[in-house]
Amino acid sequence: MDAIGRYRLQSKVGAGAFATVWRGYDDDLDVDVAVKVLADNWASRADVRERFLSEARLMRRIASDRVVRVFDLGALEDGRPYFVMDYVSGGTLAEVLAAGPVDPADALWWGADLARAVAALHAEGVVHRDITPANLLLRPSGGKESGGGTHRIVLADLGLAKRAAEASGLTEAVGTPSYMAPEQGRGDGGFDERADVYAVGAVTYALLTGRAPFVASSITDVVGRDPDQDPPSLRPLLQDAVGQVDELLARALAYRVGDRWAQAHTLAERLEAEAYRLEQEAPLLASLRTSAGGEDGVSTTVNSSAGSAAGSSTGSGAGSAAAVPPETVAGTSRRGRRGKRWRGLALFVLVPVVFVAAAVGAWYFAGR
Template identity: 40%
Template sequence: MWCGHDEVLDRPVAVKVMAPHQAAAVDEVRREARSAARLAHPNVAGVHDFGTSADQPYIVMELVEGRTLSEHLAGGAIDWRIGVRICAEVAAALAAAHGENVVHRDIKPGNIMLTPSGAKVLDFGIAAAIGDADEDPDGPVMGTPAYVAPERFAGHPATAASDMFGLGTLLYQCLSGRLPWLRSTPTELVQAECHDDPDPLPDIDGLPGEVIDLLSRCLAKNPGERPTALVAALLLAEAVDARVYVPMSDLEPVPVSPRWIDEPTGRHRA
């Protein structure tokens, strides 16, 4: 990843270049660019261009200033209000992606940048269309194991519910400073995610019960029991009186009564 300057529009940009040994994967890089370019949302890092130079593919993206959520979590749990707001914004980004039939497949703290204007979801590099199988069914599951949904380890394709498991893990980590399952090896961790209940959250003064309930539903083994990204975004935003931007076409079925919606942007304040 490089910092660059767009000479045409006179703006700073980020340029993601494939490593030399991966340069043959032009179609994969083009897919990443197309997936992310469809997502015009304030909580998604924008994609400006795609191209190749000396047969090496690259993507030109919005330069996002800030620190990753993983850097903020290095010292342990963060204030629950901040963590819930961050996850509300991530959920809103996922709602926009899922509305375009795109799943991220790697929601984790290292892919969330915290900026003065809010959280930004980065790296749609392993994004896929909802329901698409992995490129190599016999290869490793795409994503970071600690945030991968249990059904993915059983060979099921990525779905919107898969991203919601990652969001639940992210929310748990923000609230507690640790993962829902602590095991000594990656194999034991995967087994725990697939078969064990998450460890109980510590007592957190003032944390609303509906946030705890939503977290439990996101981490459900059965993907059909997980909430949609839209529901999660609105519920989490309501818990901290925050604003999130969600697809207008999906507002009607949400079982949360908004206090106001600002037409025509879809800006919602819970």
């Protein structure tokens, strides 16, 4: 197949159970596009076909650059529907995560950017229901607007998305287990925008650690989690700089809906504050660790940067990152490292005090 409608096909960029996405080119508008086509094995299923078309209509109605926009809809000669979207060239967050965790401050900035995108979706009265790294596209922004430096997160794949007014009545358990809120797994119809807030917390945690916060290979694992279980602490990773990150992500990932952040934009503000704090504290903590006995300048935080994924709306590129395991610092025990850090801090505080005292003494005796 060389073309779909007026769109010249260039390469296949992704294929799932229900659809295939192609990178194409619109000669009339002189722009790259992404064309999503319903899989032929589902073409005869009226319910699947209607869900596919509903996704296109919903994406078209959402007036936000945080969501991939649909601008054309049609059908192939065999009757299969397709829709045409903006082409997002930065790849997916899943490709970045394939290289391991990213720098902690970048992870928090990216989490905040995702929360802002989700808040924009919620402002349109829509719940996504399937926020995963593979459904998060990276759009080059031309400036450092968010985590990762020059890319912004754009929401894609709204195949499971629903109007918020409809969400409370849904009983079908759908989603990706590792990023699915427990109430979605129960399928009792009792969920709202806070299900997406949970997913934002899960993605942010994965960016920090390279893995989802809870092991969940099935919906049973999601529902069967201990309601009082918090995600593993980030203190071994962030150590002295952990701040409020543990608490705010534990709240986002709370099993009980009422214990979570009520709105995505509130979580975004908190993540932004922690990202900024971490950026400000990182140089000081790094200098203290280096001065407190050497450690050969090795930081105990993840020392990596997110690769710039070059890909498409369902991913074809790969990021690059080099990670230092958070629990690994050569030749030192945890107690020894703690002692060195305290000695370094003492020196950092005492040296300026000594200089000030000497200056005051010199001034005093000079006056006499």
